[in-house]
Amino acid sequence: MAEKQAHIQLDSSIQVQKAILVGDPARVDKVGAMMDHVQPLAYNREFKSIKGSYRGEELLVISTGIGAPSAAIAMEELHHIGITTVIRVGSCGSMQKNIPLGALIIATGTVRDDGLGSKYVPSIYPAIPDPDLLQRAKKHYPEGYFGITRAHDGFYMDNNEAVEQEWSQYGVLGGDMETSIIFVLGTLRKMKTLSILNNVVLYRADLSAGVNHLVSGENTVSKGERASIQLALTILSEQEA
Numbered sequence: 001m002a003e004k005q006a007h008i009q010l011d012s013s014i015q016v017q018k019a020i021l022v023g024d025p026a027r028v029d030k031v032g033a034m035m036d037h038v039q040p041l042a043y044n045r046e047f048k049s050i051k052g053s054y055r056g057e058e059l060l061v062i063s064t065g066i067g068a069p070s071a072a073i074a075m076e077e078l079h080h081i082g083i084t085t086v087i088r089v090g091s092c093g094s095m096q097k098n099i100p101l102g103a104l105i106i107a108t109g110t111v112r113d114d115g116l117g118s119k120y121v122p123s124i125y126p127a128i129p130d131p132d133l134l135q136r137a138k139k140h141y142p143e144g145y146f147g148i149t150r151a152h153d154g155f156y157m158d159n160n161e162a163v164e165q166e167w168s169q170y171g172v173l174g175g176d177m178e179t180s181i182i183f184v185l186g187t188l189r190k191m192k193t194l195s196i197l198n199n200v201v202l203y204r205a206d207l208s209a210g211v212n213h214l215v216s217g218e219n220t221v222s223k224g225e226r227a228s229i230q231l232a233l234t235i236l237s238e239q240e241a
């Protein structure tokens with residue numbers, strides 16, 4: 001029998017090629033609640049996983065925890081066990097005034113403001129999703145906000161407001177902490193990737209309050225979370241995705 005991967009504690013016997021990646025382990029069960037035939041697989045450190053089906057398609061759902069280092073561990077170990085397509089279903093803070101709470105921001109490319117990615121490839125290497133998955137997202141969710149996002153490492157940095165203001169001026173739509181490394185590793189490891197982000201913080205509003213709304217299941221952001229999960233399930237269960 002194949003050896004289990006050290007962190008995710010899964011091996012290739014799961015026989016699944018497509019995965020939904022979430023940051024928060026609690027979101028794994030929210031995805032599971034929208035699937036059929038759900039089986040728990042593993043829960044080691046921040047990596048909680050289940051397997052289930054959606055419209056007949058077998059899918060893995062796994063949490064990555066917060067930030068690029070743990071998301072990279074998940075990506076590398078998923079690559080080792082044969083995962084070829086990954087959609088991140090995450091939360092983010094908006095960096096444009098017109099984007100409401102619960103809106104979905106879908107990254108067409110990401111500013112690589114994480115530290116780890118530059119240890120893999122030069123910082124001028126692009127972080128981009130798979131064009132086919134992106135096109136499918138546009139087809140199924142035309143009301144989404146499609147554009148550049150920014151991934152960062154420091155949730156509580158003293159200069160966050162100034163830094164976000166600068167990137168906002170350049171047209172960046174929103175920020176999270178994992179999309180850049182997922183895109184870069186997707187390209188390096190030949191995995192298809194997409195990132196769908198539910199907006200939990202209005203631009204220039206209190207960051208912690210926004211994330212607390214998501215944790216407490218407050219209405220608008222919870223609806224956005226469900227919409228993000230639904231979109232990922234729809235794309236992954238389509239033929240050829």
Ligand SMILES: O=P(O)(O)O[C@H]1O[C@H](CO)[C@@H](O)[C@H]1O
Nearest residue numbers: 023024066090091176177178
């Ligand atoms: O809700 P998730 O998917 O964890 O995403 C966002 O939320 C966390 C910060 O609160 C970071 O992981 C960020 O990327």
Ligand SMILES: O=c1cc[nH]c(=O)[nH]1
Nearest residue numbers: 091092093175176177
């Ligand atoms: O503003 C935000 C909200 C959630 N996650 C982030 O990384 N930033």
